[in-house]
Amino acid sequence: MTVTLDDERLDAVFAALADRTRRDIVARLSEGEATLTELAAPYEMTLQAVSQHVGVLERCGLVSRGRHRQTRPCRLEPLALATAGSWIEESRRAWTERMDRLEAHLTDLQDDR
């Protein structure tokens, strides 16, 4: 279930998530598809700025877009999200396992006394 990506892609995905407007867009897309104009509505910034944010999400694979009449609906791509999550979990797992071994070792030492 672990998905591995090259460094370049991980760079891009984490960089994309390092902006609260883009995280907000991702969160909203996790509730369903939306057009650019719908996505832009809640923000004070221009439509162009939101379009650029969506562009960042698209380029790193977090979002894909279709075509429907004049609109280009955005949808979340959970695979890219999963790869970032997997990377984090892997580091956390290694750290936790090491701590568990350390604790077990200390308990052994205590038992020996």
Add this chain to the structure above:
Amino acid sequence: MTVTLDDERLDAVFAALADRTRRDIVARLSEGEATLTELAAPYEMTLQAVSQHVGVLERCGLVSRGRHRQTRPCRLEPLALATAGSWIEESRRAWTERMDRLEAHLTDLQDDR
């Protein structure tokens, strides 16, 4: 088990992870503590550059440092890692649940025919 952080902190954590040198440092710290000089050894860049990377990791809470003789050993703080992971998992969960509901709905429609 879900840890929530404010936007500002999430910005910082994801931005910190958006650099492969820093991800590399995190991965190595997940295998155990290390001093700055130890961390810097594998890279071609200067010690100062690595110190700045560690500073970024420290400021966003991913790393903490102690004191031992002249060294200031770095250790991973898995909580900050967990919060970033939780944010990702939450979005993925929402998307997956929505897809499951959608699929169930489509199956219902098919059964009705």
Add this chain to the structure above:
DNA sequence: CGCTTTATAAAGCGACTGCTTGACTAAGGC
């Protein structure tokens, strides 16, 4: 005490970001 080791502080530089404005394209509705 000086000398080395370990680390931090500050300034500078090229590259990149987030956002704006202004101009443009493409699809539909009248």
Add this chain to the structure above:
DNA sequence: GCCTTAGTCAAGCAGTCGCTTTATAAAGCG
């Protein structure tokens, strides 16, 4: 054929990032 709707392209600008060089501090060793 025009006008609106939905979106893109491109240039510009202030601010930040990654890294360097240079200088400095603080702890241990001879």
